[in-house]
Amino acid sequence: MGDGVLAYFGYPQAQEDAAERSVYAALAIIDNLMQLKGPDGRALETRIGIATGIVVIGDIIGSGVAREHSIVGETPNLAARLQTLAEPNSIVVSESTHHLLGRQFDYQSLGEQTLKGFANPVQVWRVLREAAVASRFAAGHGARTGPFIGRVQEIGLLLDRWQLAKECEGQVVFLSGEPGMGKSRIVDALFERIVDDPYYHVICQCSPYHTNSALHPVIRQFERSAGFTMEDSATIKLEKLETLLSATDNLSDSTRSLFADLLSIPLDDRYPPLDLAPAQRKAATIAAIVHQLSRLAEQKPVLFVLEDAHWIDPTTQELVTRVIDSIASMCVLVLITARPEFLSPWTGRDHVTSLALSRLSKTQCAELIAGVATARVLNPTLVEDILAKTEGVPLFIEELTKAIMESATPDRPVVPATLQDSLMARLDRLGPAKEIAQVAAVIGQQFSYALLEAVTRTSAGDVATGIARLVDAGLAFPQSRAGELSYSFKHALMRDVAYDNLLRGRRQQIHERVARALEEHFPAVAESEPELLAQHLAQGGLADQACVYYERAGDRAAARSNFAEGVAHFSNGLREAAKLVEGPDRLRRELALLLKLGPPLTIMKGYQTPELEEVYERACETGTRLGDETGLFKATWGLWNSAIASRNLKKARDRAQELVGLGQHSTDSGLLLEAFHCRWSTAFFRGDTVTALTDGREGTKRYDPARHKWLGPVFGGHDPGVCALNVQALALGLSGVLASGRSCVEQELSLAEMLNHPHSLAFAAQSGTVFHQLAGDHEALDQLAERVIELADKYNFPPQRAHALLLSGWAHAIGQDSEAGLELMEAEYPRASAVGPFFRYYAALLAEARAKFGKFSEALTVLRSALDTVSEPGIGVFVPELYRLQGLYLLRLDSHNQEEAMRSLQTAVDIAKQQNAVLLQLKAAISMAQAARSISQPKRGLQPLRDLCANLPDGFDAPQLAEAKRLLSKT
Numbered sequence: 001m002g003d004g005v006l007a008y009f010g011y012p013q014a015q016e017d018a019a020e021r022s023v024y025a026a027l028a029i030i031d032n033l034m035q036l037k038g039p040d041g042r043a044l045e046t047r048i049g050i051a052t053g054i055v056v057i058g059d060i061i062g063s064g065v066a067r068e069h070s071i072v073g074e075t076p077n078l079a080a081r082l083q084t085l086a087e088p089n090s091i092v093v094s095e096s097t098h099h100l101l102g103r104q105f106d107y108q109s110l111g112e113q114t115l116k117g118f119a120n121p122v123q124v125w126r127v128l129r130e131a132a133v134a135s136r137f138a139a140g141h142g143a144r145t146g147p148f149i150g151r152v153q154e155i156g157l158l159l160d161r162w163q164l165a166k167e168c169e170g171q172v173v174f175l176s177g178e179p180g181m182g183k184s185r186i187v188d189a190l191f192e193r194i195v196d197d198p199y200y201h202v203i204c205q206c207s208p209y210h211t212n213s214a215l216h217p218v219i220r221q222f223e224r225s226a227g228f229t230m231e232d233s234a235t236i237k238l239e240k241l242e243t244l245l246s247a248t249d250n251l252s253d254s255t256r257s258l259f260a261d262l263l264s265i266p267l268d269d270r271y272p273p274l275d276l277a278p279a280q281r282k283a284a285t286i287a288a289i290v291h292q293l294s295r296l297a298e299q300k301p302v303l304f305v306l307e308d309a310h311w312i313d314p315t316t317q318e319l320v321t322r323v324i325d326s327i328a329s330m331c332v333l334v335l336i337t338a339r340p341e342f343l344s345p346w347t348g349r350d351h352v353t354s355l356a357l358s359r360l361s362k363t364q365c366a367e368l369i370a371g372v373a374t375a376r377v378l379n380p381t382l383v384e385d386i387l388a389k390t391e392g393v394p395l396f397i398e399e400l401t402k403a404i405m406e407s408a409t410p411d412r413p414v415v416p417a418t419l420q421d422s423l424m425a426r427l428d429r430l431g432p433a434k435e436i437a438q439v440a441a442v443i444g445q446q447f448s449y450a451l452l453e454a455v456t457r458t459s460a461g462d463v464a465t466g467i468a469r470l471v472d473a474g475l476a477f478p479q480s481r482a483g484e485l486s487y488s489f490k491h492a493l494m495r496d497v498a499y500d501n502l503l504r505g506r507r508q509q510i511h512e513r514v515a516r517a518l519e520e521h522f523p524a525v526a527e528s529e530p531e532l533l534a535q536h537l538a539q540g541g542l543a544d545q546a547c548v549y550y551e552r553a554g555d556r557a558a559a560r561s562n563f564a565e566g567v568a569h570f571s572n573g574l575r576e577a578a579k580l581v582e583g584p585d586r587l588r589r590e591l592a593l594l595l596k597l598g599p600p601l602t603i604m605k606g607y608q609t610p611e612l613e614e615v616y617e618r619a620c621e622t623g624t625r626l627g628d629e630t631g632l633f634k635a636t637w638g639l640w641n642s643a644i645a646s647r648n649l650k651k652a653r654d655r656a657q658e659l660v661g662l663g664q665h666s667t668d669s670g671l672l673l674e675a676f677h678c679r680w681s682t683a684f685f686r687g688d689t690v691t692a693l694t695d696g697r698e699g700t701k702r703y704d705p706a707r708h709k710w711l712g713p714v715f716g717g718h719d720p721g722v723c724a725l726n727v728q729a730l731a732l733g734l735s736g737v738l739a740s741g742r743s744c745v746e747q748e749l750s751l752a753e754m755l756n757h758p759h760s761l762a763f764a765a766q767s768g769t770v771f772h773q774l775a776g777d778h779e780a781l782d783q784l785a786e787r788v789i790e791l792a793d794k795y796n797f798p799p800q801r802a803h804a805l806l807l808s809g810w811a812h813a814i815g816q817d818s819e820a821g822l823e824l825m826e827a828e829y830p831r832a833s834a835v836g837p838f839f840r841y842y843a844a845l846l847a848e849a850r851a852k853f854g855k856f857s858e859a860l861t862v863l864r865s866a867l868d869t870v871s872e873p874g875i876g877v878f879v880p881e882l883y884r885l886q887g888l889y890l891l892r893l894d895s896h897n898q899e900e901a902m903r904s905l906q907t908a909v910d911i912a913k914q915q916n917a918v919l920l921q922l923k924a925a926i927s928m929a930q931a932a933r934s935i936s937q938p939k940r941g942l943q944p945l946r947d948l949c950a951n952l953p954d955g956f957d958a959p960q961l962a963e964a965k966r967l968l969s970k971t
Contacts, residue, residue, distance in 0.1 A: 004083075006076060019100040022050050023127055026091045034089060049082030051075045051094040074118075081115040082124060091127040098125045102188070106131045109196055147371035148189050149394070150364045151182065154355060158190050161353060162333050166197070166301045170327030170351055172334040174344045177357030179493055180395025183337040186357075187305055190335070199301040202293070206311035208492070209444045212553075212569060213531055214315035214562035215262065217306070218289060222263060234266045241265065248295035258288045264528040276795070277758060282561035283796040286319050290326050301331040308492075309338035314564030321346065359392025368394060372401040395491060399423060402474070423497040430473060434498075436466030437475065440487070441498035442510040442536075449485040454517040455510065512540035530556060531569055538572070543579040547589055550576060554596055563600035570597035587622050591631045594619040598638045602645075612642050633662045633671050637715060640678050647839075649686045650872060656682045673702045674711050677720040680727045687877045687915040693731035699724030709755060718763040722752045726767040733774040734877075736919035736958040745771050762791040762800045769807045770841070774919060776959055778815035782808055802831040806842055813849040822849045840866045841878040847885050856893040860886065874911045880920040883908035884927050891931055898935045905931055909944045919958050921948055926960060929967045942968065 007025070010018035026048045033044045055073030078094055086092040098107065106128040112121035154175075161171040177183050191201070204217035226240040241259055245251045257271045262285055267273070274281055296302050306312070306320060324334060324346050338344070346352050360368065365387050369378065378386075382404065390396035403425050427434050439456050440447045453463050467487065470476040475494055479486045489495040502510070515536035519526050526533055534549035550573030557566035573593045580586040598615050605611060616638035623632030640655035656679040663672030680695035703721040712719040725748035732741030745768045752761040765788045772781035785808040792801035806828045812821030829846050833839040843866035847859040863886045870876055887904035890897040905928040912921035925945040932941025949964055 004080075006071075006079075008071075019050075019052055019097050020104055022097075023091065023093070023101060023105060024130075026050065026127070027130070030089050030091070045088040047083045047086035047088060048091045049079045049084070049086060049093075050091065050097050051078040051082060052097040052100060053078070053094075077117055078115070078122070081117065085110065085113060085124060086126070093125050093127055095123040095125075098123075101127075102192075104131060105129065107195070147368065148185065149368045149371065150360055151186055151189070151357075154186055154357070155189055155193065157353065157355065158186070158335070159193060162190070162194060162197075162301075162303070165303075165331055165333035166199075168329055168331045170330045170332045170334075172324050172327075172336070172346060172349070172352040174346060174352065174354045175335065175337045175357065176340055176342070176344075176354070177337075178340060178393065180393045180491065181357045181359070182394045183357060184307060185394070187307070187335060187337060190303075194303070197301070199303055200296045200299070202296070202302060202304045204304075204306045204316070205446075206306070206308040206313075206316070207445060208311050209532060209535060210529070211311050211313055212557075212565040213313055213529060214557055214560060214565050215285075215319065216313055216529075217316055218319065219263060222259065226263075228263075235268065237263070237265045238268065238271075245292070248292060248299065250292055250295050254284070255288050255291075258285050261285070262289075264524075278559055278561040280561075280758070280795040282315070285560075286315075286322055289319060290322050293323060293332065294326070294330055297327075297330045297332050301333070304332055304334045306334070306336045309336050309344075310342035312342075315562045317345065324349065324352065327351075360394060360397075361392070362387060365390065365392055365397055368397050369401050372398050373405055376405070378404070395493070399426070402426070423494055424501060426473060426475065427498060427501065430466075430469055430475075432462065433466035433469035436463060437470055437498045438502050439510055440470075440476070441489070441495045442502070442507065443514055445492055445495050446479065446486060446488045449487065451514070451517060451522065452487075454521050455513045508539065508541045510540075511536045512542060515540060515542070515545075529553075531565075534569070534572065534576075538576055543576040546576040547573050547580075547593075551589075551593060551596070554593075554600075558596070558600050563603045566600040567597065567604055570600070584626065587626050588628075591619060591622045591626060591628060591635075594622065595631065595634050595638070602642070613639065616642065629662065629666050630668065630671070633659065633666065633675075634714075636662060637674065637678065640682075641716065644678075644682060644685065647869070649682065649875060652682045653686060669702065670708050670711055673699060673708055673720055674715050676702070677711075677715070677723060681723065684727050684730060685877050686875050687879060687911075687917065689731050689734050689916040692727050693735070696724045696727040696731065700728070705751070705755065709757075712755075712757060712760055717759050719752065719755055719757055719760040722748050722755070722760045722764050725751065726764060729771050730767060730774075733771045734915075734917040734919055735953060735956070736922065736961075737953065737955040738775050738957050740955060741771055742775070758791060758795045759797070762788060762795065762797050765791065766800050766803055769804060773807055773810065773845070778811040781811045785811070798831070802828045803838070803842075806832045806845065810845045810849055813852055817852070819853060822853060825849050840869070840876060840882060844878055844881045844885060847882075847889070851885070851889055851892070856889045859889050860893065863889070874914050877915075877917075878920075880908045880912035880915065880917060880924055883911065884920070884924040887931065888927055891934065895935070898931075901931060902928070902935075902940070905941075906944075913948075918948070918953060918956065919960070922958065922960050922964060926964055926967065 007022070009022040009025075029048065030046060033046050036044045038044055053073060053075035055071050055075050082092045082094060092110065093101070108126040108128055110124045110126055112123050114121050158173060161173055165171045175183050175186065202221060204221050206217050207213075210216035222244075226237070226244045228237055228240060232240070238256075238260060241263065242251060242256065245255060245259065253272050257267060257274050258281070260267055260271060261274055261281070276284060293302060293304065304323065306316075309317075312320075320334070320336070323332075327334065328351055336344075336346075340356075344352075344354060347354055366383060369383055369386055378401075386397065386400050386404075390400055427437060430437060435458075436452070436456060440452055443451060443455065449463075449467065452467070453460060456463050456466075458466075467476070471478065471487070474490060476487045476489050479488050489498075499507070515533050518533050518536070530549045531553035534546050534553055537543075537549060538546035550569050554566045554569035554573065557563070557569055570593050574590060574597070577586055577589045577593060580589070594615055598612065598619070601609070601612055601615060616635050619635035619638065620632060623629075623635050636655060636658050640652055640659060643649075643652035643655055656675070659675035659678050660672070663675035666672060676695050676699050680692050680699060683689075683691035683695060699720060703724060705721060708720060712722075725744045729741045729744035729748065732738070732744065745764075748764040749761070749768065752764040755761075765784050768784045769781050769788065772778075772784060785804040788800050788804035789808075791797065792804065806825055809821040809824030809828065812818040813825060814821075825846050829842060833842045843862050847863045850856075850859040850862070863882050867879075867882050867886070870879060883904045887901040887908065890901040890904065905924060908924035909921060909928060912918075912924055922945075925941075925948050929938075929941040929945050932938055945964055946968060949961075949968065952961075
């Protein structure tokens with residue numbers, strides 16, 4: 001044809017993906033021609049037009065190189081006219097071709113064009129590039145699915161929410177429906193409806209194999225967006241990552257380091273190390289992802305699609321929650337699809353709409369059957385049979401209709417009894433390709449060609465042929481994944497049928513081969529997704545090796561503060577360990593997994609969950625059987641930590657003493673130091689001031705930063721040397737020896753700063769605020785509280801933040817008569833008192849602030865609530881202060897309460913004396929003397945004060961001493 005070429009696709013053999021093939025060929029032609037130079041040295045250029053339609057192929061005409069088939073129809077003429085519209089080195093396609101291609105490519109609409117020889121204007125499109133198809137349904141376009149029937153209201157609602165999102169009123173639509181109901185088809189239809197809008201799309205596809213792989217859908221999305229390939233080196237990946245972040249002007253050092261860590265890319269010298277604890281790194285990563293989304297939304301509206309949320313991992317769910325709570329004023333539409341068993345945690349927000357898909361009506365079903373069976377008209381009886389067996393589920397209708405169309409006996413078609421029968425029949429008709437489908441099903445819903453080839457024991461040619469057969473049959477479709485050739489089953493049900501049709505022994509063999517292939521040929525996957533290997537090894541019957549990889553997966557999750565995933569991996573490892581032969585090796589594996597399971601289980605379910613005590617009890621038993629002193633110590637420490645945090649001070653005391661015994665028999669000096677750490681902490685919270693001070697001083701004597709700094713991250717999260725100084729400061733404060741206590745506060749802060757350990761520094765500052773509150777130094781308290789808040793905000797320490805805000809509120813309420821201070825305390829009290837053994841102290845502070853503003857009844861309410869938790873009489877730090885304040889406010893509320901008030905004040909004196917909390921004893925004795933004077937019984941309250949002042953400890957310098965002397969001087 002002179003300087004042109006006329007190419008037919010779909011002839012002489014029909015091809016379901018002929019439209020795609022034509023565009024891929026066109027892209028390859030342009031790419032190769034651009035490498036060639038003409039006589040003038042300039043690169044060659046071409047224009048390509050593609051149209052789709054029915055033509056009649058006639059006889060061969062011409063001779064020699066000009067021999068060709070005669071062809072009749074308007075389609076070749078349309079293609080010829082379209083190429084005249086194309087710019088050099090570009091491709092223009094017709095509306096029908098564009099419809100068949102779906103979202104396999106990115107396009108630019110050229111609008112309607114008037115073409116010579118055509119009566120009506122023609123809608124045309126320019127093909128820009130191959131799209132990075134992300135969802136498992138993204139390529140399920142016209143040639144592979146039935147027509148889009150019904151769902152008018154659903155699409156209308158989505159378009160309405162999209163319009164709001166474009167106007168910066170962020171929206172969320174939660175779309176639920178049974179398998180096969182058309183959730184992904186509706187998502188695809190939305191993409192088709194908004195194709196002319198300028199926008200970004202972010203597609204996160206959840207996977208059944210990655211329900212415990214933190215942020216797996218997000219990682220895959222970033223890899224696609226950055227254009228990573230299997231061959232890319234770490235350096236190239238870093239450069240691509242920088243390019244991606246630069247596009248949104250989001251290229252700070254911390255952001256680069258966070259995303260490189262997320263994508264498991266080793267850092268080079270250009271990137272600063274992430275000096276963050278795991279919890280802070282996780283929080284910073286989630287914040288960075290949300291920020292990246294917001295930067296995209298500043299440029300263009302964003303359609304954020306989360307597919308198959310019933311397979312979501314906990315950390316991605318946490319991220320999506322942050323996204324949903326952040327987009328109210330962003331140009332973002334979040335569209336989430338899930339099956340009914342997934343209960344949306346996002347309902348109840350004003351900008352979240354839930355939409356449940358119903359089944360198609362009988363009329364719509366019949367229309368869909370007709371649309372699938374376009375090549376023939378099915379008789380009414382056959383249609384009724386399909387309707388009866390599919391019950392209005394679109395996927396069932398499509399698959400059963402296709403099964404009939406592909407039947408080997410088209411004259412006598414039989415409708416399969418169930419969808420599974422239909423899919424099995426379609427698998428059986430694949431011939432040798434059925435084995436390829438089954439191996440692919442073992443790999444997963446999505447599978448790469450390279451892995452399939454490595455696992456399948458057939459030639460490369462047979463693998464390619466089998467894949468082509470699967471695609472042609474519409475059972476799987478190709479996915480573009482950043483240069484990696486990969487595929488996905490059209491629907492999870494298809495994968496399930498192929499998988500379930502394997503005999504158990506054969507299935508185990510394939511799982512083992514998949515694991516070996518991943519280990520040997522895909523080390524990056526084995527490193528970044530050990531849980532994937534663990535699952536294949538477990539299902540391959542290799543419990544020993546599955547244990548190893550589940551433990552690695554748990555370690556990786558815990559190191560990133562992905563604690564829910566860590567719990568799942570360690571628990572799975574224990575299940576596999578239980579399958580091993582009884583013996584020392586099995587016990588060692590179980591002990592390691594149990595000890596690693598404890599910390600993330602604590603974080604996820606709290607100290608009071610029965611599961612936690614069961615885990616540590618079992619670890620104690622296992623450690624004892626093994627004679628493993630370190631393992632037994634760690635297990636006992638877990639039981640102590642659970643007891644102290646759940647406020648069971650009696651059990652905590654007993655566990656701490658057990659730890660001291662174990663530490664004394666250990667050759668590891670660090671364990672004995674940690675045992676003392678537990679005992680001084682328990683003593684302090686029980687109100688045993690003498691033991692707390694004695695053990696704290698012993699801890700300072702034994703502590704060596706170089707040898708013992710490892711203890712903090714392993715046991716409790718803060719350094720024992722810092723805590724030893726902390727407990728001395730607080731014990732001295734309770735004893736009224738404030739100058740020495742103040743010196744300990746300064747030392748603990750200095751040590752924490754030297755260690756450069758954020759949690760220890762926050763812990764030291766938090767404890768310092770308590771000391772300054774005891775000392776009545778409001779200014780020092782307020783300054784240190786500000787520092788705690790800064791650290792808590794930077795490193796995500798919610799308990800420390802609530803503590804600091806509460807004490808800052810107290811300083812303002814008491815020291816400055818500020819009602820705003822009381823309001824702050826009221827807001828933070830529930831958060832501050834929810835966790836840990838300081839809750840009675842917080843109750844005393846809140847009561848004092850309420851009383852400051854005349855709210856005596858409300859003050860008594862919070863005091864009584866705290867006193868009701870005292871299970872051992874007289875046991876508990878700050879309990880004397882609760883009784884003292886109760887006595888004062890009973891008297892202020894009603895003078896008739898004087899006897900009850902005096903009893904409460906006497907109890908405060910007695911308990912404080914028992915606890916050797918001299919400062920609290922003095923405050924109680926002063927209050928008692930003042931109360932006795934107010935009821936005209938001055939002598940009744942002076943003796944406790946007189947006795948105490950005659951026996952004050954050396955160094956006692958509390959400011960309350962002046963008031964005590966004044967009261968005594970009046971007698």
